[in-house]
Amino acid sequence: MTKEAFLKSLRTELTILKLEEIDDIVLEYESHIAEHLANGLSEEEAIEEFGNFDQLVQGILEAYNIDKDYASNYRKKVQQKEKMNDFVNKSSNTIGDMFDNVFDYINEFSSKIYSYFEKSDKARTILILALLLTFSIWIEGPWILFLGIVVMFVVHQANKQDKRATHSNDELGPEKKAENETVDGDAVTEDSIEAVNKNESETQHTPKSRPKPRRRESNTGKHLIKIILVTFLIIFFIPFIGSLFFGAIGLGAAAITLIFILVRTGLSIFATITLILIGLLIIFVTTLSLIIAILKAVMK
Amino acid sequence: MNTQFKKGVLEIIVLEIVDQSDRYGYELITEVSKVVDVEKGTIYPLLKRMTNDKLFTTYLMESNEGPPRKYYKLTALGKERLVIIKSEWELFSSRVNDFLKGSANND
16 A cells, blocks of 8 residues: 555545544654655555554544444545535536636637727727627517417418318308308408308308308307417517617518528428527627627727 | 553553653654564554543654654653553552462462
8 A cells, every 4th residue: 555545545534533633643644654764664564564454543533432333434424425515516617617618708709809890980880780780680589489489370270270161161062162262262351251251141041051150160260360360460569669770680680591491491390499599599699799899898 | 472461551651651751653653662562553543542631742843754743742641640550560560470470389
């Protein structure tokens, strides 16, 4: 056993003692080994002369009237705790480092932008415009996503209703079917709904026609969807109305990007969402960098 | 030598050596080894116990050989203890010797 290993395991075994006591004991053995070396003997010989390690530990613990098993149980508990703490510390350090790196990058990037645009007032104006642009994308992006999902949901529901309506038409005569198709083909307006209602009242007299309740359900559903769609559009367009010119530009840019990704590339939904998230992250980082750069410019 | 004997007399020897002058661990063990052959590891726990029992006080002094040396100094309580334990030992050993001589004479 080397000196380091010996002193280390001695420390470990004496965990139960006060730190100053442990230091005191370890110092004594350390200095004994040093004296041994000074007298021309080896480290290993000095440690061998201490005899059986476990008995040595037991002897020391007895000097404090501490039971050996109690001490070793205590040591095990402490070691487990330390392991847990180590794990927690390490993982939190890793996460902390990650954030540090991101913020370092943002800081560096904003400094670069700042030093690049520092020279003239014109450059500073461009910087502010760029910030507004990215910032508006950042604000509008999630709105578009949300609105897109809502519209897609509503369209999906409407298609479902359409299918059901077409299905019910199969049971009508060919003339009625044609009549209904023209109604379905129309944009859903109050007029067309009235027309459908009229149609219904006519079909009531025809014995072959579908039972009234299901037809009515289908049209009420459509009506409801229309109301919901309009309400949603009004509610969610209020922020857009409030947003300024750059908001509109941002909206357009984000919408084009979204449509491009969805339609042109034919990626899976998962891939699209991942791309969008990455995009949002990039926008977020860029925006933060620009804000910091502007703050630096303003504070100077 | 029988380890049980050693354990019993070790305390007297250590007290006596420290009574002569203040000693640091390595020196003390060397002195003890001149009297009885003992495992070095057992002396430090003994010194620790005796220090905890307030028979010794300790102080550190710098050394050229490495870490500072810890010196042991006998306390008043330690001196008392030495006197008591010495007389106990004398009584004990003379009785044992007398007994052994007596049984030898009877042979």
